[in-house]
Amino acid sequence: MMGPVLAACLLIILSTAWISQANEALCKKDGGVCSCNNNKNSVDCSSKRLTAIPSNIPADTKKLELGYNKLSSLPNMAFHRLTKLRLLYLNDNKLQALPVGVFDHLVNLDKLYLNKNQLESLPPGIFDKLTKLTDLQLYQNKLHSLPEGVFGKLAELKTLDLQINQLRSVPKGAFDSLSSLSLVTLNDNPWDCSCNDILYLRDWIDDNKDKVTGAQDAACGDQQSKAVLEITEKDAASDCVSPNTTTAIPIGTMTPASVIYDDIHEIKVPQENFQKFLGYQEPDHLPTQPQCLMSISGYLGLMMSLMLTSAAILYVFHFLKKA
Template sequence: MMGPVLAACLLIILSTAWISQANGATCKKDGGVCTCNDQTKNVDCSYKELTAIPSNIPTDTDRLLLGSNKLSSLSAKAFHSLSSLTFLDLSYNQLQTLPAGVFDELKNLENLRIQQNQLQALPVGVFDHLVSLDKLVLSDNQLKYLPPKVFDSLTKITYLGLGNNKLQRLPNGVFDKLTSLNGLHLLNNQLRRVPEGAFDYLSSLSLVTLQSNPWDCSCRDILYLSNWIREKKGTVSNIEAAECDGGTKAVLEITEEEAAEDCVYPNTTTAIPTTIITTLASSNDDDIPELPVPQENFQKFLGYQEPDHLPTQPQCLMSISGYLGLMMFFVLISAAILYVIHFLKKA
């Protein structure tokens, strides 16, 4: 009598195992998730509506294409077994953040494309191990700031795309180590100035896009950029397109008399949320006011959110006892059914 039940259970188990194997069969020629080329070591997983990176990607893969999917997050070890990668495409996804250490094993990577995502910030040191990187494309995201020294390890990079973001300010010395850089795209951000000496070490530059930024030509800080554009005009392409906020004048035409103000800009290079709720315990001057960071904001910054409701300790105990009682109930019912079946067989 238990034969059909066991058969059904076995069928479910086998079906689940088959589905798991099919999902994991990344590079098999029998209809796996991705298309693979054994000769070129190319794995193409693009346009598959993936929400997670497929398993079993061959460890000797050279080019991995994951663009135009629905990836919203990555595991910190997503690429740790793919140290042979030279090309990684994550463009046109829904990534909101990058976990620290996600690229740490990709020492041979030469081309990294993360454009057209929803990145708002970059972890400190996220590119530190990409010592062979030649091209980095971060354009068309929502980046508001860059961590200090975020590009310092990319000494071989020749192309850096940061256009179409929301950058308000650049950290001091952020490009100082990029002496091989040929192309730098900063167009369509919210930059009002660049730090003094921002481009001084970029001796290999041939193209810089600076247009569509609200350059503040009333402040002395703009004079470095204006003088640099004037000096490099004719040798670095496109720099003359930079215009003052409102489009009234080109940045290279600004004079010292026009840029007379000493402006102070807020620090926008920090990653920590600055929203603070001030709570005064009492009006006594001796009391120290508390300045707590809202927990929900802090958790969102860390990429973690608590459930809407966490039960208290008595509620937890009640829940546990309830589950145990329910399990005991089902055990007793099962025993009773088996006893009845046994009794009927004897009768």
């Protein structure tokens, strides 16, 4: 009776091994594209030319590095399972906008790096759930306005970098809730000092010179290049119409049906074929080249498991026939 028992045990072991391989394929040591530490609470997927976020990031990840890739959009549920995440690096990508609610489940997030993207606006309430955030990097984007109250819930924020954007003003009261703020960077924005809504920023800088890096460098965008700090009520006499600060740029969650392997070579692949052949887990994104390799590795593992499973089944039938 030991023959069938051994065969059944073999089937269970093979199935468990294959499932484990499929789940662990994110990490390099298992054939994946990202580097993971031993405790699986740190995942480094930076500089991998990714056009989509890997779908099997462990739920207990505390540090996730996705910088220096080719991400142009994010699914609105991209990080919803990562409630323990404390550090999120999305810097040096091609993000043009952020979907509403994309960060809502990151209630333990401490540092968020969105610098060096192509963000033109921020959705209202995009940071409202990040009440533990201490460091927010938004520098070197294309932000032309800020929504009302966008920083209103960030009472723990200590560092805010807004330099090198296209900001002409900030909403009145924009920084009033930042009671823990110790460093803010505002330079290299075309501040419009002809409109009276710049007076809030002037007064805030004047009251917080010790917090503003290079307070004199926050200069007006006109040819005079006068510092915002030096603007008078006479200078800012115009009652200008503020840019729309409540409407976010719409963003779809679909990734284009092409996978860019490098800057000059593009291969178009039907999404349905990828899903059927590779079993990709997120139907709204196509896998990148590294993810394809990762999936092919899992596919080969599956084939090996099926071969061994078939051998075990044949062994069981052979034993029963002889019995």
